[in-house]
Amino acid sequence: MAKAKVSNELSVEERLRALYNLQKIDSEITKIKILRGELPLEVQDLEDEIAGLQTRIEKLETELKDNETAISNKNNEIEDARVLIKKYEEQQDNVRNNREFDALTKEVEFQNLEIELCEKKIREFKFKLDEVNKTLEKAKQFIEDRTKDLDLKHNELESITKETQKEEDELTKQSKRISESVEERLLNAYTRIRGNARNGLAVVPVERNACGGCFNKIPPQRQLDIRMRNKISVCEYCGRILVDKDIEMPLEELEKKLELERIAAEEAKAKRPKRKTTRVKKAK
Numbered sequence: 142m143a144k145a146k147v148s149n150e151l152s153v154e155e156r157l158r159a160l161y162n163l164q165k166i167d168s169e170i171t172k173i174k175i176l177r178g179e180l181p182l183e184v185q186d187l188e189d190e191i192a193g194l195q196t197r198i199e200k201l202e203t204e205l206k207d208n209e210t211a212i213s214n215k216n217n218e219i220e221d222a223r224v225l226i227k228k229y230e231e232q233q234d235n236v237r238n239n240r241e242f243d244a245l246t247k248e249v250e251f252q253n254l255e256i257e258l259c260e261k262k263i264r265e266f267k268f269k270l271d272e273v274n275k276t277l278e279k280a281k282q283f284i285e286d287r288t289k290d291l292d293l294k295h296n297e298l299e300s301i302t303k304e305t306q307k308e309e310d311e312l313t314k315q316s317k318r319i320s321e322s323v324e325e326r327l328l329n330a331y332t333r334i335r336g337n338a339r340n341g342l343a344v345v346p347v348e349r350n351a352c353g354g355c356f357n358k359i360p361p362q363r364q365l366d367i368r369m370r371n372k373i374s375v376c377e378y379c380g381r382i383l384v385d386k387d388i389e390m391p392l393e394e395l396e397k398k399l400e401l402e403r404i405a406a407e408e409a410k411a412k413r414p415k416r417k418t419t420r421v422k423k424a425k
């Protein structure tokens with residue numbers, strides 16, 4: 142409610158001027174953002190990519206450890222098998238009959254097979270370990286490169302931000318202050334038009350008898366209405382809010398200025414009426 146009250150106290154002319162000033166400030170803010178360009182997005186993308194790589198590296202390192210554990214387990218199994226083989230061979234020296242000897246031989250054969258199987262598994266794990274190591278190296282190199290890129294972009298962004306932050310903060314403050322003086326309905330319209338317009342312009346002056354946003358001609362009567370500042374006019378082609386190009390000047394002052402200009406023009410005309418016509422004739 143407070144907002145509406147403030148706005149109700151403003152005349153149409155004052156509202157138009159507020160919108161015009163708001164547009165000027167918001168355009169300045171946009172310029173600063175354009176200067177920063179895609180950098181904030183690029184920094185964000187790189188940060189995301191690096192985070193993804195870190196997760197991947199962690200997974201690979203776990204995989205690496207798992208493989209190492211598996212190899213060491215198989216080595217232990219081989220060790221156990223060798224101990225058993227040694228034990229069986231010693232027992233063979235003390236057998237009472239051939240049947241006992243053959244049974245032990247079978248046990249030894251079985252343990253030898255176990256060892257072979259373990260060795261095969263170890264070869265497989267080692268192969269995998271190699272692969273994981275290679276991938277890990279690549280990922281680490283990748284993350285190093287990306288971190289360098291990020292540092293560069295980060296510094297670039299920081300220096301641009303440092304240069305413009307104060308200005309942007311000040312402009313944002315001004316924009317907010319003016320916004321608060323404009324009635325909500327009008328402000329919403331402004332924001333909506335600005336969002337739809339490619340150049341971010343919602344309030345444009347009439348220039349050379351045309352809309353300053355879409356450059357379509359505006360009929361003289363409408364131009365007069367706009368100049369009188371009695372109501373809020375929008376361009377019938379692009380929907381932008383139209384203001385007099387001298388909106389910053391109060392109407393009375395502007396009228397005085399135009400009157401003076403008219404008198405000066407008439408005086409100048411009165412001083413050299415013939416020369417002008419002859420010159421035109423000569424030119425032809």
Ligand SMILES: [Zn+2]
Nearest residue numbers: 352355376379
């Ligand atoms: Zn227009």
